[in-house]
Amino acid sequence: MSMFDRAGAGLSDWLSGMPDLADLVSGSTVSLAVTGLSRAGKTVFITSLVHNLLSALHQPHRMPLLKVVGEGRLVAARIVDGGTGVLPRFPYERNIERMAASPADWPPRTIDISEIEINIRFMPAGALGFLLGRVSSGVATLKLKIVDYPGEWLLDLPLLTQSYADWSRATLQLCRRGLRAEIARDFLAFLSDHRPDVAANEDDAKRAHELYRQYLQTARDQHGLSYLQPGRFLDPDTLENVGMWFAPLDVADGAPRAGTLAALMESRFEAYKKNVVIPFYETYFRNFSRQVVLVDVLGALLAGREVFEDTQHALDAILESFRYGRSGILSRLLGGARIEKVLFAATKADHVPDVQRDHLASLLRSMVALPALDVSSSNAAIDVAALASVISTEEDSLEIDGQRVQVVVGKPVGSDTRAKFFIGNVPARPPRPEAWGKPFxxxxxxxxxxxxxxxxxxxxxxxxxxxxxxxxGDQLR
Ligand SMILES: Nc1nc2c(ncn2[C@@H]2O[C@H](COP(=O)(O)OP(=O)(O)O)[C@@H](O)[C@H]2O)c(=O)[nH]1
Ligand SMILES: [Mg+2]
Structure with a gap:
């Protein structure tokens, strides 16, 4: 090999680690997906993120640690209107108007997938900026596509490797324990009155489905539970389709006899996988390259041991969507595409004083078992943080039993007066079994x-x- 070849190889190695110059000029796209269990703070996160990006030229001090802003390289950030997106548009304007109204309030609850695109124009840093300056105006463009989708949808991935009998067994086992057994009482009573091998009829199927859905909804809305499958049963729109009205039954192993209630349920379970779960991964998920998973860690912690452990269980299932090496099904669905980086973020950190926020992140780190995660290169890179999309409190202190403690103060929605809020200490690790307090x-x-x-x-x-x-950040270098 001649000197020249070697030098050439060295240069192309060096260049291959950098974004393509042509891409920088014409603009590349990065797709950032935002998910989290219901009420984790997705809508508020995206609204604040968009608002702060659009404001960053005027008010760079809000986003100093986003390097493109902190280093003064941001040129412009604008919403792309009438983008090419096929998804419903994320209602940023409506949300910000609601939050800026007086009295201020939070955006309404959402259940569906939506997206918004931001065009970011910036000066690339270092040598690349210099090179780009020679071939064009020196300004690069990144199109940031932000997609909001319910984390519950990721809880359906495990269904793809389960038969209806497998899924029924696991689901009913969970359903008959602890808090869930009580919430599911009506559904469980139905099961004991209806054998799975009775002749299939629409009334029984509908009744079973309704009772099962009521259980899921109560578990979520009144008890804060989150390991709830199938994920779409919590979204009333899927109910339009009778072909997906199913529920778990006490079925025996193996294929159910034709014409029975169990056989009807099984065919609907398979239809759900084929028409709902698989298309989500093949059509949307495979296009995501970066992912945030928002978690209301504090809410889970205060709700008590059972809810906390249930959230952990749900996070475990969610993580499966970012572990490419382990399940062949995921690589098949994604056709080799993969998410490069995932951030698990504990939201609403403004509910605790500053001194407690590191603990919130550590607690989340141990909830997702990050230390034990195999860091095999086939998985997405994963990190953890604590954040508040919108600081809605101030710090104060309070005397409790002769001790001064840090608290937060805010104005509860609908109230005229400000209130202090103190939750005690956030532990850095999940509490020991005997250390759990009363659910709150x-x-x-x-x-x-x-x-x-x-x-x-x-x-x-x-x-x-x-x-x-x-x-x-790597796309804005
Ligand atoms: N104090 C505070 N509350 C938040 C924050 N983010 C979300 N919330 C609260 O959490 C609720 C649910 O947030 P939302 O974004 O609608 O959750 P989503 O269901 O994941 O989209 C909001 O209505 C707020 O009350 C935050 O940064 N600070
Ligand atoms: Mg939402």
Whole structure:
């Protein structure tokens, strides 16, 4: 090999580690998916992120740790209107108006998938910026596609490797334990009155499905449970389709006899996988390259041991969608595409004083068993953070039993007065079995702070810039 060859190889090695110059000029796209279990804070996260990006030119001090902003390289950030997206548009404007209204309130609950595109124009850093300056105006473009989708949908991945009998057995076992047994009482009573091998009829199928859905909904809305399958049963729109009205039954192993209730349920279970679960992975999930999973760690912690462990169980199932080496099904569905980086983020960190926020992140780290995760290169890179999309509280202190403790103060929605909120200490690790307190589900909903609806001043947050830099910073270099 001549000197020249070697030098050439060295240069192309060096260049291959960098974004393509042509891509930088014409613009590349990065798809950032935002998910989390219901009420984890997805809508508020995206709204604040978009607002702070659009405001970053005027108010760079809000996002100093997003390097493209902190280093003064941001040129412009704009919403792409009428984008090419096939998904419903994420209602950023409606949300920010609601949060900026007076009295201020939070955006309404959402259940569906949506997206919004932001065009980010920036000066590339270092040598690349220099090269780009020689061939064009020196300004690069990144199109950031942000997609909001329910984390419950990821809980359906395990269904793909289960038969109806497998799934029924696992689901009913869970359903007959602890808190769930009580919530599912009506559904379980139905099961004991109806053998799975009775002749199939629409009335029984419908009744079983309704009772099962009521159980899922109560478990989520009144008890804060999250390991709930199938994920779409919590979204009323899927109910339109009779072909998906099923529920688990006490079936024996093997294929059920034709014409029985069990056989009907089994065919609907298979239809759900084929028409709902698989298309989500093949059509949407395979296009995501970066992912945030938001978790209301504090809510889970305060709701008590059973809910906390259930959240852990759900996170475990969610993680399966980012472990490419282990399940052949995922690589088949994604056709080799993969998410490169995942951030698990504990939301609403403004509910605890500053000194407790590191613990919130450590607690989440141990909930997702991050230390034990095999860091095989086939998996997505994963990290953990604590953040608040919208700081809605201030710090204060309070005397409790002769001791001064740090608390947060905010104005609960609908109230005229400000209230102090103290939850004790956030542990850095899941509490020991005997250390659990009484379940507490009434975390106050604090009014958002005063927000300007125009993207000038931005919104005060905790770690949104750090999170975004981890997720897409490499595309803005
Ligand atoms: N204090 C505070 N509350 C938040 C924050 N993010 C979300 N929330 C609260 O959590 C609720 C649910 O958030 P939302 O984004 O709608 O959750 P989603 O179901 O995951 O989209 C909101 O209505 C707020 O009350 C935050 O950063 N700070
Ligand atoms: Mg939402």
């Amino acid at each position: 589900l009434n975390i106050p909903v604090f009014e958002p702070p005063v927000i300007d609806v125009s993207p000038i001043d931005g919104i005060a947050h905790i770690n949104l810039d750090v999170a975004l830099d981890y997720l897409i």
